[in-house]
Amino acid sequence: MSSLRGLSEGFFFFKKCSILPPLMATLNNSRVFAFSTGPSITTTKRVGTHNGTFHCDEALGCFLIRLSDKFAGAEIVRTRDPEVLDTLDVVLDVGGVYDSGRDRYDHHQRGFGEVLGHGFTAKLSSAGLVYKHYGKEIIAKELQLDEGHPNIHRVFLAVYKIFLEVVNFAHWKLHLFELEEEMRIDPPIKYVIYQDDRSKRWLVQAVAISPDRFESRKPLPSPWRGLSDEELSKQAGIPGCVFVHMSGFIGGNLTYEGALAMARASLKF
Structure with a gap:
């Protein structure tokens, strides 16, 4: 999978x-x-x-x-x-x-x-x-x-x-x-990275605190939220950024490497 x-x-x-x-x-x-x-x-x-x-x-x-x-x-x-x-x-x-x-x-x-x-x-x-x-x-x-x-x-x-x-x-x-429960993963996973089938952009999504809740375990950084394109790339210091949702639950980048960099940088906030 x-x-x-x-x-x-x-x-x-x-x-x-x-x-x-x-x-x-x-x-x-x-x-x-x-x-x-x-x-x-x-x-x-x-x-x-x-x-x-x-x-x-x-x-x-x-x-x-x-x-x-x-x-x-x-x-x-x-x-x-x-x-x-x-x-x-x-x-x-x-x-x-x-x-x-x-x-x-x-x-x-x-x-x-x-x-x-x-x-x-x-x-x-x-x-x-x-x-x-x-x-x-x-x-x-x-x-x-x-x-x-x-x-x-x-x-x-x-x-x-x-x-x-x-x-x-x-x-x-x-x-x-x-998977987290079966593998006893601790600390829990904060983000998932996957490619959007239509736009072919790469998305980094914050994992919810539980399957039936909307709150994220660790939203994407607040300084990034609501920004897009060049403004976001400059703020994050990561090329190819596309957007970060106002709530911080999801963001995007043009490349897998860029989305990975966004996830890694977010873990440090």
């Missing part, structure tokens, strides 16, 4: 980088947990995702897949047991396989690189994968139009841009907090 470069320096480099419908429940150390919600629809289909802590990604993915005709009203099974997963009709965010022909929608495996296309180049989350293959069907039913209608494609891209792409972006934050 990412390089571990910079952990000891207090920043994290990403090479790439709530709506929680009532589909999930906290487990009490259960290995397998199955349930269904929503309208009472007779179905034999079963949707699988991992147990334990759940996130926006797989919760949204389960919500979306159950809006399709194929999996309407399907039972949700939460497990990591590969033998159980093999028996299920669709599996997302677990299992280490992406194969739309078998309705397998994981994105954690080595070598994964699926994107939406149509100018979007960010790797997809599991919810993004479900949307890629079932989104037009869902939108067509909602708008009561034929799936081939040109407006369906327009809405499909618009919904991805304003909603699903945000989920893809936010997913790295959850992985970062999980």
Whole structure:
């Protein structure tokens, strides 16, 4: 998923980088947990995702897949047991396989690189994968139009841009907090560095104090905030600076080296 470069320096480099419908429940150390919600629809289909802590990604993915005709009203099974997963009709965010022909929608495996296309180049989350293959069907039913209608494609891209792409972006934050806990990283990571897929600029973002909070652990320096371009580069003493947000939660540079220099300099404030 990412390089571990910079952990000891207090920043994290990403090479790439709530709506929680009532589909999930906290487990009490259960290995397998199955349930269904929503309208009472007779179905034999079963949707699988991992147990334990759940996130926006797989919760949204389960919500979306159950809006399709194929999996309407399907039972949700939460497990990591590969033998159980093999028996299920669709599996997302677990299992280490992406194969739309078998309705397998994981994105954690080595070598994964699926994107939406149509100018979007960010790797997809599991919810993004479900949307890629079932989104037009869902939108067509909602708008009561034929799936081939040109407006369906327009809405499909618009919904991805304003909603699903945000989920893809936010997913790295959850992985970062999980990584810190698993690796017992102390002191915690202050910044992440990643490239914006569209502008190709490099961004340095302050890590929030927790997944559900907006406050940053260490915002970018106050003398930089609200500045841009040459004025910012002069103030920071770093060439290629593009901007720093007024709150200090994010800034940008034209190059990776420049973003790295901004992160390192910020740690000294």
